[in-house]
């Protein structure tokens with residue numbers, strides 16, 4: 001069953017920043033869909049929790065160089 005994870009992302013200043021994060025999330029196994037909004041500093045990720053965890057989603061964001069804060 002797919003779940004939705006929301007993450008606040010600090011430090012993005014242009015659409016290339018948000019695209020970088022989005023692409024990183026979309027490349028993870030278990031991620032069905034990922035959208036990153038620059039204006040709201042939020043990522044919304046549809047994912048399969050049996051395959052990928054919250055923590056792995058957070059780690060993927062932080063590896064792109066931005067701060068990740070779990071919302072839900």
Ligand code: 9UX
Pocket residue numbers: 012013014015016017018
């Ligand atoms: Mo835009 Mo983001 O020129 O690190 S890619 S600021």
